[in-house]
Amino acid sequence: MAVLINLKPEVIQLDELDGLNKTKSSKLPKPFDDEKETKAKYRTEFTFTKGETPIRLPVTFKGREFCFMLDTGSSNTVFDVLFKHELGKPKSLVEVKTTSDSMVVQTFDALPAFVGPFSMQNCGEVTCLNLKILTLIAGKEISGLIGMNFLSKHVLQIDFNNGRLLFLKMPREKNFDWREEFTISFNSLGLPQIKGNVLGCIKVDFTIDTGSNTTGTLDGRIFEEILSKENLTTSETLASTPSGLVKSKTARIENLSIGSFKYHDLIFSEGDVNNLGLNFLSRHLVTFDFPNNRIYLKKGKEFLKMDESDMSGLHLLRISNETVVHSVDKGSPAAKAGIRAKDIILKVGGKNADDYEMWAIRQLLRCEDEYKITMAIKHDNDEQEISFLLRKKI
Numbered sequence: 001m002a003v004l005i006n007l008k009p010e011v012i013q014l015d016e017l018d019g020l021n022k023t024k025s026s027k028l029p030k031p032f033d034d035e036k037e038t039k040a041k042y043r044t045e046f047t048f049t050k051g052e053t054p055i056r057l058p059v060t061f062k063g064r065e066f067c068f069m070l071d072t073g074s075s076n077t078v079f080d081v082l083f084k085h086e087l088g089k090p091k092s093l094v095e096v097k098t099t100s101d102s103m104v105v106q107t108f109d110a111l112p113a114f115v116g117p118f119s120m121q122n123c124g125e126v127t128c129l130n131l132k133i134l135t136l137i138a139g140k141e142i143s144g145l146i147g148m149n150f151l152s153k154h155v156l157q158i159d160f161n162n163g164r165l166l167f168l169k170m171p172r173e174k175n176f177d178w179r180e181e182f183t184i185s186f187n188s189l190g191l192p193q194i195k196g197n198v199l200g201c202i203k204v205d206f207t208i209d210t211g212s213n214t215t216g217t218l219d220g221r222i223f224e225e226i227l228s229k230e231n232l233t234t235s236e237t238l239a240s241t242p243s244g245l246v247k248s249k250t251a252r253i254e255n256l257s258i259g260s261f262k263y264h265d266l267i268f269s270e271g272d273v274n275n276l277g278l279n280f281l282s283r284h285l286v287t288f289d290f291p292n293n294r295i296y297l298k299k300g301k302e303f304l305k306m307d308e309s310d311m312s313g314l315h316l317l318r319i320s321n322e323t324v325v326h327s328v329d330k331g332s333p334a335a336k337a338g339i340r341a342k343d344i345i346l347k348v349g350g351k352n353a354d355d356y357e358m359w360a361i362r363q364l365l366r367c368e369d370e371y372k373i374t375m376a377i378k379h380d381n382d383e384q385e386i387s388f389l390l391r392k393k394i
Contacts, residue, residue: 055210066141070210076094094127125149178296191207195258207274210278217271223251266307283299283304309394323345333388345376346377
């Protein structure tokens, strides 16, 4: 009998997913206070470019380095199909549930690969999926997902202000500098959850999903309940799951609270689950103490940042070093300017499009209502320059 696991309960938005620069391990961070005390607390550190999401970590296997996505929204660790010949005989079959449907995949014994000094063989069985779509969206290599069957044994801290991810030693007592402490519960799939409140009257158990670049999702029942209580404008966004592309509705939620933290006008998508993604987490210094079922949140520099979504209507992929239009929303500024699916973006604002990271292009396309965008595009063999004004949807 197949065992149901939630490999990826959250969608990855094409118009919201930032690109990924290669992460790298480095020396211990500069101390905050006392150097000896700081070094005693840290086991290892990785760096990532500030503002970029998702977070990729280097995984070493047979002397080579591969980039895996940090994904607390995946119960299992996943290796891309490029590792299939290394994984050996399958151990069992599991059913993977995605936003659009489900699929049956094989499990394998974990490979002798390492995240920094930590062996991935300690996480037990892993799965194998074709992750090509994630690489095309990000414009950077994604060779696997580091899931909860590895992460649950660790204490880690994500410093979004300075682009650092730290694996910490097990704390002996509460660290008050980590600020507000919350209890984590784990659902039947082994995914971490935290309690929140929407509109002051709807209690929600949110899955914490570092594999999602969205602010968050709300399941259909809660999403419709909010729409019935509030006169909200909704829009559609294109999203990717391991089994394909789907569309979902988004809306701007007036208020959300997590403990004493208050948030306003955040953009949530409708989905099958309630979760909080990296765009939400990046407002904080986040410390996960998984062995002790705790998460700590401390307000970061961007705690009060305005939440925005794509304002162009463009959904882009990076294919063979070319920036390609996957699709264009009907009636959007880009569509009215004449951009069509399969067009190649040659330049953005006079700069070669391929010199941009994908996250930077997407960030530009949601920067400001009525901001003028100029592009050089190639349709078939015809090159032309176009311009349009961004339009805020919600």
